[in-house]
Amino acid sequence: MKERSTRLKAVRKLIKNNRIESQDELLQLLQKEGYEVTQATLSRDLKLLRVGKVSDGQSGYVYTLPEExxxxxxxxxxxxxxxxxxxxxxxxxxxxxxxxxxxxxxxxxxxxxxxxxxxxxxxxxxxxxxxxxxxxxxxxxxxxxxxxxxxxxxxxx
Known part of the structure; x- marks a missing residue:
């Protein structure tokens, strides 16, 4: 299993580069990257990274990172x-x-x-x-x- 700090970097990169609407979607992307992570761990990671959801202006909400x-x-x-x-x-x-x-x-x-x-x-x-x-x-x-x-x-x- 890959380490937490590299996983957090991967989560940031995935959110920056993809339109992600749900934790399940993010979990699948992480698994494709080789990270074995539970939904509970991913929830804690998102809280630590202060990830939020914002309206995409169309039909739903997407994950976003706090400003640099x-x-x-x-x-x-x-x-x-x-x-x-x-x-x-x-x-x-x-x-x-x-x-x-x-x-x-x-x-x-x-x-x-x-x-x-x-x-x-x-x-x-x-x-x-x-x-x-x-x-x-x-x-x-x-x-x-x-x-x-x-x-x-x-x-x-």
Whole structure:
């Protein structure tokens, strides 16, 4: 099964390039692309991507993505959430440990997940610490390089 971040990119591409009226139609297109996904997972993906339906001006409604400006604005919100809560970042192999202020691990982890970094396989948050598992073959340095592209002034401590 293909990974979530690549599936989300595929969903965006399909919605941009096709006139899609239903989740069933989108599900079939994803399956043709090689993605095994349930209707429930697709619903969560559409919510995460903030996909909406708009009138096509003729006889029905079609899926649409939020404007690119909205996406950039949302990314900046996630960046601010991340910066507001994190204290330090360290790593060993493909495990990244992000220490946060007390009670901020959940919001920092959610922000990190929302940034859809391909390097991250998954995150687990406690009260003041996050463990991020990176994809096979990637290191903490790879993660930091990717994170600095999104948040140039991030400090590695």
């Amino acid at each position: 400006a909205d996406s950039r604005e949302n990314e900046q919100i996630y960046v601010q959430d991340f910066l507001r809560g994190y204290v330090s970042i360290d790593y060993s192999g493909n495990i990244v440990v992000i220490k946060t202020f007390g009670g901020h691990a959940d919001s920092v982890s959610n922000a990190l997940d929302a940034l859809n970094m391909d390097e991250i396989l998954g995150t687990v948050a406690g009260d003041n610490c996050i463990f991020a598992c990176l994809r096979e073959g990637l290191t903490g340095k790879d993660f930091m390089t990717a994170l600095k592209k999104i948040i140039p002034d991030i400090d590695e401590e």
